[in-house]
Amino acid sequence: MSQTIPASKPATFDLFKRNRPFLTQEHEMFRSSLRKFLEREAVPNIEKWEEEQYTPREFYQKMGEQGFLCPQVAPEYGGLGLDFGFNMVLAEELSRVGVGGLASMSSSIIVPYLERYGTEEQKKKYLPKCVSGEITTAIGMTEPGIGSDLAGMRTTAVRDGDHYIINGQKTFISNGINAGLFFICVKTDPTATLAHKGISILLVEDGTPGFSCGRKLKKLGQHSTDTAELVFEDARVPVSNLLGEEGKGFYYLMDKLQQERIMIAIGALVVAEEMLKTTMTYVKERHAFGKPISSFQNTQFEMAEMATEISMAQTFVDDLTYRHMNGENVSTQVSMAKWSITEMARRMSVRCLQLHGGYGFMEEYAIARRYRDVAVMPIYGGTTEIMKNIIAKNLGM
Structure with a gap:
């Protein structure tokens, strides 16, 4: 007597389940706690902050009180001395909700400059306040008419006894309204034979005479992240606020770009x-012509292609993160990840909005905000074109 063997049900592939050995139980506990915090403190306020084009400083203070800011800072300066994996988790969870990204930028991109190059006096003065959320930070590189060409900056800092006198203007400064401490790139030697050798970084506190925030800039997306102009008119900053050595600012910036671009790639991947x-979820619930949109072959092909791109990017980013945590120089591969993953996310925003149809154009659907927000990712932190230049140069071209 023959026996009928029931057909086995195909295993469901979980695209978002990732095996990352470099993330421990402690990392996941941090994630769980942070996710609960964001669900309570950020998610209910997203629409309000988007309309106001501003995330209140109190939000960052609450993050600091809960121990979510600057997890890598050494205990002697008020931090927990944790590894880069915690910074990765911070970036992922903030990108997941789509607000508060400045906390990651300040913690993982800007504050490390102070940790690496600051004097003991500077570290004791500022790091505990960065950890607690009392102050957040911003970095002033970009100037009107000068984007990626940092060597061409015009903001000057002239030595006058125990002070530098700063004159110039910065633009597109994220957290320009909120920040309490600004890392300002200046020309301390405008006559340097090689322009980049004349660049230094000065720590400028909010409220410094001669320093002011200009316009709060209106942007296409990322509305809850304030972006501003900075104006310096004979602003006097103590020489003791020089970060590291005079004339070494360009090298300091280049030294930290690997971590900055990994963070951007991580954020772009989570958004994707x-x-x-x-x-x-939408294509499974939405019906057309009497059946779910997900049953149409075109929809299935679109979803399959995007899922494949994300899966490949996940593997690449995880490998780079692990190698970065181990101190490897992976700047070439990071440049690859930065341009390819941000461009992937931008393409996906168009494809996902299209699959939403007319509803994707409505503000009540999250894809509309993601569509706007992702547009700048291939631009900040080094444009796609700059990333390709770096890769080509490192290939010996």
């Missing part, structure tokens, strides 16, 4: 994942 998740 979130767009795909919300789109998967």
